Amino acid sequence: MPSLPRSPFGRRGRATAEVTPERTEPRVEIIESPGLRWFNVERPRSLEQAWLEEHFDFHALDLEDIRSRNQRPKVDEYDEYLFIVLHFPRYDKKVSRLNAAEVDIFVGPDFLITIPNEPLDPISYLFERCRTNEEFRDQLFSKGSGYLLYKIVDDCVDAAFPMLGKIGNKLERIEEAIFEDGEAEDVVRDISNAKQEIINFRKIVRPQRVAFRDLERNKARYLAEDLDIYFDDIIDASERGWDMLENFKEVVEGLEATNESAIAHRTNQTFQVLTAISLIFLPLTLIASFFGMNVHLPFEDSQYAFWIIIAAMLAIVVGVAAFFRRRGWL
Template identity: 70%
Template sequence: MPNLPRLRRGARGRAPVRPPEQPDTPNVEEIEACGLRWINIERPRQVDRAWLEEHFDFHSLDYEDVFSRNQRPKVDEYDDYLFVVLHFPRFDKQVGRLNAAELDVFVGSDFIITLPNEPIQPLEYLFERCRTGDELREQLFSKGAGYLLYKVVDDCVDASFPMLRKMGNKLERLEEEIFEGRSEEIVRDISNVKQEIINFRKIVRPQRAALRDLDRTRRYVPESLEVYFDDIVDASERIWDMLENYKEVVEALESTNESVISHRVNDVLRVLTSISVVVLPLTLVASVFGMNVHVPGQGSIEAFWIVIVAMVLMLGGMLGYFRHRGWL
């Protein structure tokens, strides 16, 4: 990687600089303790890039990755810092679907900069706890930038498990509804759950390689923290295994639902076919005696009742035979 100049030190302070009513003001929040700074910039804009370029010397390609919407998860090592791009699932209530929230992180010897392109609740919660809790701030910041990076990534990865539990509960509910006779009504629900699983897998699949690269890096991540990042990799693999299981479950539910609908249609067709077969000979007899030609018993009331009785017996015999064969 290119040899870059060291970062330039800016003004220090714990109070966040975040006036939302002034759009031209950098949206920068900063916490400092034990010689370590955590800078959080949510939804970075060009004015935030100008602030970063003023206070730090990062590679221009990294800035392009921060403001790119199609950046894949990765880990880039430089002489003076580490650049990490990660994606985490986030449910967008406006569109009602699962999307990827990108988190870009710069890690140095005495700083960590997080730049989420969308609000990430675990990251916001951890930042607020560090800002308001002196004991937690001292505990996390005293262990260095590598441990703080682990804590940020670990909280964001663990936030996927509640989403997966809700997804599992939804699959169980769909299974119950299938056998309660609501097969036609839940076709759209099955499709929505399947789409959620597909989107979740699209987020997690490339993330696994990036987390393994992060586990192998030794810049700002000493060997003492290797077991912590191994835990993140294990959590990511558990998430992937659950998604693989859910993928098989939703495919099985979809197949079962189609089979239930098919059996229901077959039952309807069987009844209609049986009715047609039963009525067919009766229609034939009525047609014969309804022809405009002379037939035996024509004009006799006794012949009429004989024909009616014969048709009733024929109907009863055919119904009994169909029931005996299990067709009705």
């Protein structure tokens, strides 16, 4: 039997896929300075968790919290370290939504470990700056792990204000669009999106306020006395952001009510015009129905009857329209 020609595409049903080799080394970035080390472990997996268990004597519950993705912001105090869980807003461009990025932090007298479960630009930028700028690193690390913790948290809190500014600009655009014709559906959608962003932002910030106050109470362990005021600044910034969210919440609710009133007003205007038009032509319908009857009527034998009726109907239309105009109904 002659052999069949081989297909240039290979056998059907078998697809060649590139297999990514498994990592054998944990992805742990380290910056060292005399007296202080900063470890950054982004998106930890089993290798990174095993590395933490091997190199540090952390409580088992803290290691379990790292594996979990549903932790509330909190500050747990131990004899040798602090374990901190914080959430910060992060805009996901793939789904166009505001999500919470969690970062777990271990703070000791001579070390600090940041474990973000999602990439956070403020932490990545600060870590890279410390890596590349020796003068900045020495200046920052010389003040101890408490000040480094303050700098990380402060940068993450400050990064939320541009997002709040964008929400404020969006509300201003919505306010302008409410009174423009032809954009009712777009305005409703924009109000819904703005409300969702504000709700998500509030869900992130509300529990964080308690964690910041707990952190402010425990700051003295790793912070010099002359640096106490710095953590008060974090609380002030957090409260300022919360006040902005409260204001945005009231504004978007007011815009929603205003938009509903504007839609109702436009609808009433439409019905008013349609009602006026119906009333204008109602007498004409009555006259036409009379002369459409199969009975003897005055002037029906006159050759000018049609034009007389048309003139009378036009006079009625003009008179009723003028009356409605004077009353402001048209």
